[in-house]
Amino acid sequence: MSLFPRDIVSAAEAIIRDFTAAGLMISTAESCTGGLISSALTEISGSSAVVDRGFVTYTNTAKIELLGVQEATLIRFGAVSEETARQMAHGALFRSRADIAVAVTGIAGPGGGSAEKPVGLVHLAAKSRTGALIHRKMLYGDIGRSEVRLATIRTALDIVRSLFSGR
Template identity: 75%
Template sequence: MSLFPADIVEQAQRIITDFTARGLMVATAESCTGGLIAGALTEISGSSAVVDRGFVTYTNKAKMDMLGVTDATLATHGAVSKETALQMVHGALFRSQAAMAVAVTGIAGPGGGSVDKPVGLVHLAAKSRSGKILHREMRYGDIGRTEVRLATVRTALAMLAEAADRDDIQA
């Protein structure tokens, strides 16, 4: 029995198997998912060879203190923005021993949305030490808090796999 749906467990298993074979470690920086990405990865036996650390940075202060997101970025673009996701992923990567990192920030709902930033808006970023970076702006819609969070985990895991394939990196 798993805490996660079967498709997420399968995604996580593929990442753990592939990254273990390649000697790659991962760090996560999570806001709206509250640690679920790291949780999905650590659901897999042997994940200690891959998961270096996870940062759960729900508040703006935590994003600044733990990941180095700047006050200016938060003031100008807000916590849920491409700019914040990019700073989060950079901070996670360079405050860890990981070869790759993934970061997510969004509005899971049911409240907190606006016309410009509706419920279901999530910014995700993945980055490797070579400097290659992926960004996705997802608009999952107001599908419910749990579903937004699980959809974000699925996208984040897919981005980790894609970033590793694009980079073709080895430890």
């Protein structure tokens, strides 16, 4: 039995299998998911060969101190932005031994949203050491905190697989 729905487990299994075969490692930088992406990956036996580390950077200070996100970026664009997600992915990649990093920042709700940044808005970015980068802006809607977080895990694992396939 797993902590996660079957589709998430299957996606994580595929990443662990593919990364193991390729000799690659991954790191995560998570805000709104609070470590759940790393948890989904480490749910899989053999993940220690693939998962280097995970950064849970819920506050702006943590994003700055642990990932090197620029304070000016947070002031200008906010924590929930494409720019912040990209810098989080970059920081997770270059502050680890990973070949690919994935980062997520968003508003899971039920509060915290605004007209410009509604509940359910999540920015995701994945970056590889080759310089390839994928960004996705997702508007999951106000579907509930747990559902936003699960949807974010699914999207994060999907963009990791996309980046892996395109390398």
